[in-house]
Amino acid sequence: MRTYATSTSLHKVLFSRNAWLPEGGLDCPCKVNAPYGSMSVSAIFHEVPLTQERAGLRQQAREILESHRKSQSTVTVLSCLLALEDHLGWLPEEAIDEAARFNNVSTNDVWAVASFYTNFRLSPPPAHTIEVCWGPTCHIKGAMAVLAHIQDALHLNSEGDTADGGVTLKYNTCLGACAQAPVVMADHHLMGPASPQEAAELVRRLVGLAGD
Secondary structure: OOOOOOOOHHHOOOOOOOOOOOOOOOOOEEEEEEEEEEEEEEEEEEEOOOOOHHHHHHHHHHHHHHHHHOOOOOOOOOHHHHHHHHHHHOOOHHHHHHHHHHHHHOHHHHHHHHHHHOOOOOOOOOOOOEEEEHHHHHOOOOOOHHHOOOOOOOOOOOEEOOOOOEEEEEEEEOOOOOOOOOOOOOOOOOOOOOOOHHHHHHHHHHHHHHOO
16 A cells, blocks of 8 residues: 655645545645545645665554554554554554554554544654643642643643744643652652642743753
């Protein structure tokens, strides 16, 4: 099977709308006319060369999926995507393709699952990640004040990536450290109990690192 891509994310939209994509036997670049709702969408698809980086991603995805199969009694498209993102930090197109092959389904089927759940990342994650627990214990202990200070420091109104793409903020219902509530995790390092001021200072340090 050949892999095709556009210069935009249109191919992802087409995948999620059950549009037809070319597979083999066609010279590239090739024009695709696909239904999109009541409209007909045209796009020019170019074959993406298999670079060393992409080949490495494919091999890594295969190894993750094989390990997942050995550790789980039931394997589904969703469980495969969860395993891939857990190890890779996001879902590159190579991982989507390998998940499709692994489950003997179409790439379109896998994109449908990946695009349905908003927690899946379809783009590379920022260099730094901050998770704020707002579960019951942390909430009682002042997590909302901590969260407010962190969002102010990152200039965010909710979870997500900063404008420069350097830091991502996530809400977490439990970080497994209730005795240290309220808890913040920065790049997999726990801090707690965290005061709003300490959390804001931590964020400022990470923002500084992300800008280097």
